[in-house]
Amino acid sequence: MALKHVNAVIVGSGAGGGVVAKELAAAGLSVVLLERGRFQSAADCRKDDLRNQRTTVLGNGFGPDDSRNPRVLVGEDGSERVVAASESGYSNNAACVGGGTFSYGAMAWRFMEQDFRMRSIYGAVEGSTLEDWPVGYGDLEPYYDKAEWEMGVSGDVSADPFKAPRRRPLPMPPLPPNREYELLHPAARRLGLHPFDIPMLRNTVPYNGRGPCMRCRWCVGFACEVDARTGTHNTVIPQALATGNCELRTGCMAREIVLDGSGRARGVVYFDADDRRQQQTADLIIVAGGAVESARLLLNSTSRLFPTGLGNRHDWVGRNLQGHTYSGAAGLFDFDTYDDLGPGAQIAVCDYVHGNPGLAGGAMLANEFIRLPYQFVGYVPAYVPPWGAAHKEFMRRAFKRTVVVMGPTQEMPVFDARVQADPKVTDYWGIPVARLSGGRHPHSIEIARFMAEKADAWVKEAGARRTWRRPPGRGLSAGQHQAGTCRMGDDPKTSVVDKYCRLHDVDNVYVIDASVHVTNGGFNPVLTILAIAYYASDNLVKAWKGIRGRA
Amino acid sequence: MAMKRTSIKRRRFLGMGLTAGAAGSLVSCGRTGGGAYWRFFTAAEARTVDAICEQIIPQDDSPGASEAGVVRFIDLQLTRHFRKHREAYRRGVAGVEAAARERSHKSFADLPPDQQEEVLRQVQEKDSEFFALVRVHTMQGYYGDPRHGGNRDEAGWRMLGLPSPPVRGRLPYEKKAG
Numbered sequence: 001m002a003l004k005h006v007n008a009v010i011v012g013s014g015a016g017g018g019v020v021a022k023e024l025a026a027a028g029l030s031v032v033l034l035e036r037g038r039f040q041s042a043a044d045c046r047k048d049d050l051r052n053q054r055t056t057v058l059g060n061g062f063g064p065d066d067s068r069n070p071r072v073l074v075g076e077d078g079s080e081r082v083v084a085a086s087e088s089g090y091s092n093n094a095a096c097v098g099g100g101t102f103s104y105g106a107m108a109w110r111f112m113e114q115d116f117r118m119r120s121i122y123g124a125v126e127g128s129t130l131e132d133w134p135v136g137y138g139d140l141e142p143y144y145d146k147a148e149w150e151m152g153v154s155g156d157v158s159a160d161p162f163k164a165p166r167r168r169p170l171p172m173p174p175l176p177p178n179r180e181y182e183l184l185h186p187a188a189r190r191l192g193l194h195p196f197d198i199p200m201l202r203n204t205v206p207y208n209g210r211g212p213c214m215r216c217r218w219c220v221g222f223a224c225e226v227d228a229r230t231g232t233h234n235t236v237i238p239q240a241l242a243t244g245n246c247e248l249r250t251g252c253m254a255r256e257i258v259l260d261g262s263g264r265a266r267g268v269v270y271f272d273a274d275d276r277r278q279q280q281t282a283d284l285i286i287v288a289g290g291a292v293e294s295a296r297l298l299l300n301s302t303s304r305l306f307p308t309g310l311g312n313r314h315d316w317v318g319r320n321l322q323g324h325t326y327s328g329a330a331g332l333f334d335f336d337t338y339d340d341l342g343p344g345a346q347i348a349v350c351d352y353v354h355g356n357p358g359l360a361g362g363a364m365l366a367n368e369f370i371r372l373p374y375q376f377v378g379y380v381p382a383y384v385p386p387w388g389a390a391h392k393e394f395m396r397r398a399f400k401r402t403v404v405v406m407g408p409t410q411e412m413p414v415f416d417a418r419v420q421a422d423p424k425v426t427d428y429w430g431i432p433v434a435r436l437s438g439g440r441h442p443h444s445i446e447i448a449r450f451m452a453e454k455a456d457a458w459v460k461e462a463g464a465r466r467t468w469r470r471p472p473g474r475g476l477s478a479g480q481h482q483a484g485t486c487r488m489g490d491d492p493k494t495s496v497v498d499k500y501c502r503l504h505d506v507d508n509v510y511v512i513d514a515s516v517h518v519t520n521g522g523f524n525p526v527l528t529i530l531a532i533a534y535y536a537s538d539n540l541v542k543a544w545k546g547i548r549g550r551a
Numbered sequence: 552m553a554m555k556r557t558s559i560k561r562r563r564f565l566g567m568g569l570t571a572g573a574a575g576s577l578v579s580c581g582r583t584g585g586g587a588y589w590r591f592f593t594a595a596e597a598r599t600v601d602a603i604c605e606q607i608i609p610q611d612d613s614p615g616a617s618e619a620g621v622v623r624f625i626d627l628q629l630t631r632h633f634r635k636h637r638e639a640y641r642r643g644v645a646g647v648e649a650a651a652r653e654r655s656h657k658s659f660a661d662l663p664p665d666q667q668e669e670v671l672r673q674v675q676e677k678d679s680e681f682f683a684l685v686r687v688h689t690m691q692g693y694y695g696d697p698r699h700g701g702n703r704d705e706a707g708w709r710m711l712g713l714p715s716p717p718v719r720g721r722l723p724y725e726k727k728a729g
Contacts, residue, residue, distance in 0.1 A: 047716050050695040057691055058632045058699065218716075340714070373694040373711055387607040387686050388668070392710075395694075396613075399711045 002279070006030040006247075007544075009268050009282040011254045011297060014099020015529040016513035017288030018232025019147075021248075022240035023537030024284075029544065031246040032280055033237070034270055036253045037063040037095035040102065041233070045223040049372045053094055053103040054221025056086035057374075061221065062103050063095030068428035071292075074437035076475060082425055091323070091436060091478035093290050097250060098233025100290075100480055101526060105220035105345065105369055106201040106229050108153040109523035110144045110531075113137040113164045114354045115410070118519045122360035128412035128441050129320055130360070133518045134490045134499035135535075137164050143534040147527055148199075151235045152207040155199035162194070162350040172204050174346070175213060179339040180367045180403050181346045187462035193349045198366055201230040201526070202343065208235060219343035220369045252278075253429055257285055257301040257310055257509060265310075265509045271429045284540070288513040288533075291321060291482035295419040295515060296434040298486070298496075309421070311486070311503040314493050318419035320484040322520050325440060327448035327472040328365070328406030329456035330379055331464025338400035344370030352407070352454050353522040360443060363407035363451045363522040365458065371404070379404060381468035403462060405455040406470065408481065409448040410522040412441035417476055419485050440477045448472035481525055486515035500543075501536040512536045591629040591637065595658070596644045597622055600685070602660040603647060606667050607689040614706040616693050624692030624701030625685075636684060643681030647674055 007029035010017045021033045040062060046052075052061035059066060066084040073089045074080050083090045093100045114121055116133040124130065145167055147153075154172035157163050174197035177185070188195035203212045213228040227234055240246040251273030258279070260266040267281035287294045295318040299309035309317050348366035356362045371379065376399050380386075384394045417438030425433045452469045459467050489495025492504035501516055503509045514520070514529050521528060589597050604616035604625075616622075629637055650670050651659035659667060675682040692701030694708075702708065705715060 048696055048698070050691055050699055057695070058628065373708055373713060374691060377690045377694060387689075389609050389611060392608050392611065392615075396710055399713075 003281070005281045006032050007282060008032070008284040008286060009034065009280045010286040010288055011268060011270075012099065012288035012290065012293070012513065013097050013232065013237060013248065014093070014288060014290060014513065015101050015232060015526050016533045017286065018098065018101070018236045018240075019530055019533035020286050020288065020512050020537050020540075021246050022236035022243075023534065023541065025240040025243040025246035027541040027544070029245065029284075029541075031240065032282070033240070033246055033248045034252040034254060034268065034280070035097050035248065035250045037097065037250065039097040039233070039248070039250050040223060042223060042225055042227040045218070045225040047218045047222060047225075049218075049374050052221040055372075055375060056092075060086045060092060060094070062223070064092070069095075069433075070425060070427060071433050072422045072425050072435040073476075074435065076439050089436075089476075091292055091476070091482055093292075093480050093482060096233075097237060097248065098231040101201070101231030102233050103221055103223060104231070104480070104526065105343065105524070106231075106526070107345065107366070107524040108148065108155070108199040108201045108527040109364065109521070109525075110164060110166070110199075111137065111521040111523060111528050112162065112350070112353055115519060115521040115523075118361065118410075121354070125360055125412050125441070125443060127414065128443070129415045130412055131487075131489070131494075131518050134488055134495075140528075140531045140535055141166065143531040143538070144527060146534050147530040151201060151230050151530065152203060153199050153201055153527070154204040156197040157199055159196035160194060160350050162353065170199055172207055174198075175204050175215065178341045178344065178346055179337050180344070183333075183337060183403065183462040184347050184367055184405070184458065187458060188347075188349055191458065191461050193351045193458070195347050195349050198346055198348045199527075200343070203228040203230065210234065213343070215341045215343075217340060217342045217344075217370045217372065249273075253431070254289070254297055255300070255429065255431055257287075257297065259303050259305060259506070263305050263506065265506055275429070283508060284544075285509045287509065287511045287515075290513055291485045291515045292419050292434050292436070292478065294511055294513055295321075295485035296421060296432075298511075299419070299421040300432055306505070310509065311496050311505045313505055316487060316494065316496050318485050319415050319417075320413040320487055321417045321419055321436070321438065321476070321478050321482065322411045322413050322440075322484045323477040323479045323481040324363075324408030324520060325411055325444045325448040325472045325477055326406055326408055326470075327452040327455070328368070328404060328470045329452055329459050329467050330381070330402055330404040330470060331456075331459035331462065331467040332398050333401045333403065333463060334465055336400045337403050340370075342370045344368065349458075352451060353410075356447070356450060359447045359450060360412065361410040361447055361522060363409040363447070365405055365407040365451065365455055368404035368406050371402075373399065376402070379470075383468070403459055403464065404470070405459055407451045407455060408522060408524060409444060409451055409472070410520060411444040411477060413484055413519060414438055414441050436476055436478065438476055440475065444477070445472045445474065481514075481520065483514035483517040483520045483525060486511040487518055488516040489518070500539045501532070510536065510540065590626050591640075592622075592626050596640075597626060598660045599644050599648055599658065600625060600640070602667060603671065603685055604689045604692070606664070606671050607686055608693050609664075613710040614703075616689050618703070619693050619701060619706040620703035621689050621692035621701045623703075624695070624699055625688050627700040628688075633688070639681055639684055643678060643685070646678050646681065647671075650674060650677075
């Protein structure tokens, strides 16, 4: 039996898809929201430190599962291997209603004005496709504001002199300082830096009908036990459903977007929770599966008109895959710095995001989220033996006396860092899997090394007796901050979507998630994804009403 | 034969007399009692792995990996998420045993601690892949959540001075479901 035709079908219910579902449903469009994962809630909090979304030793906490969703990883030497969803290198985000926003750390950064104009500011960087965004900070400011107030952001950015202009402060105050904050704040001031309270999508006072954070140590990677952390699963998606115009279908894996005879998209073919093949027709198709899966869906949507994938006439779909190059430093203190108060990350500086001599960008620096015992094993410095009595003694001595400062370095996009549809390997449903290849730009690593130096100096100034660097990684970068694979731009030859997130080649298909990011900022990207989603939805609704008005 | 390092410690842990005469199944005598059953390891393999883990996180003022039941964690997970590592364990443990016997004609678990450490350093060089695997699994079994079979009595967390997970915001009947 054919499914009832709707105005819009959205593939993916994360930061991008959740917002679009609510905006379109509220505007009166009939919407079907497809999600391959399950609906989970605060009651699904298991506080399992070996199986969550950040530590996946025993599997992903919130999907996808290992058995059905392989990817192919191509090493820099050309070697290929099939990786399961919980293995390193997979570049997983999540597969559940809310996507990454269900279990993330929830830092809610606005990008800075410069982040949208990287090419103009820093010029061409050899080996990189560094480019300006076709939209500027000014275009997005109203939507950043909307995201902050509709969803609810806490924090206090008033002491950050580098922030872009904003119309009003954040709706909720920050959490009271933890011990790390009390050490790092005066230290930053002594160094001439400008510390302030990290903006977070986390209730610190009752907001939107949900209570405040109880400051437990199971934050990033876990379900929030008291539902104080904000994602699309507990804000816009319930609102979308409440309009009566939106249907959420979970357990649904999109196969491809199919076209009609005239080259417009007709609908989405997917496998439902019982593995039945379904076709949902719609006037508008919105792809919001995250940078890897969105690109994969377009590339798997081949047809006579688009033999290499939908919107891929100029071979840009899947290109410029990027994330963040994290680096920083840890320091050992002579006294306890651990106070068992989550989320832990509270203080940041933006002094090094731009304007670093000789470098094309930088990063925000912030103290790290609270660390669980097994996670701390990963922070043991190289000068400590990796096993035996000395290792154990270091764990005992340092666990409560270590402060870590890290930063997400803005990466130089690389054309050959990419997602392809693998020609051989298919998933449980027989769909070609994502094939990830390429590496990160050497300049990204250079900047990240500089950031580690700065983090080191900050931790030292705070009173650490001994510090050690956390050097940047190598190889392909994507992970939970994955972005860039369906670049937004004015020129159809060098981008995938226009500045309203619409495919250049098909006028009723949109990509609305981090895939459209031209560059990914020196910040956690979620608030920008939300802002883009509000912005794109706004334009979509205006255009829709125009069409309807004429009809 | 019965007076091994592990046996003394185990007896101290369980109270004198409880395990006397149960030499063959010492490491398998968990707190929950019961017989010697292993899901994947043979009793001999379990004994070797237990001794390897104890070298990686040895006992001092606080319990080591053996007392924390790390080998139970590994054994259990080898039937679940670590299935893909089964072959590596079978082969790796045999390698450790061979190295021990070559050195002093004894099983690894029967060597004195300093010789065990020497053998492990050898293994670390020759079979670094297996050693890295056991090392990281030991850390997981010692510092990770007890629900997965290791970290008995939250030994790892108590060593770090960390209180147990409080369960807040849930109804009492939900706590049991964990």
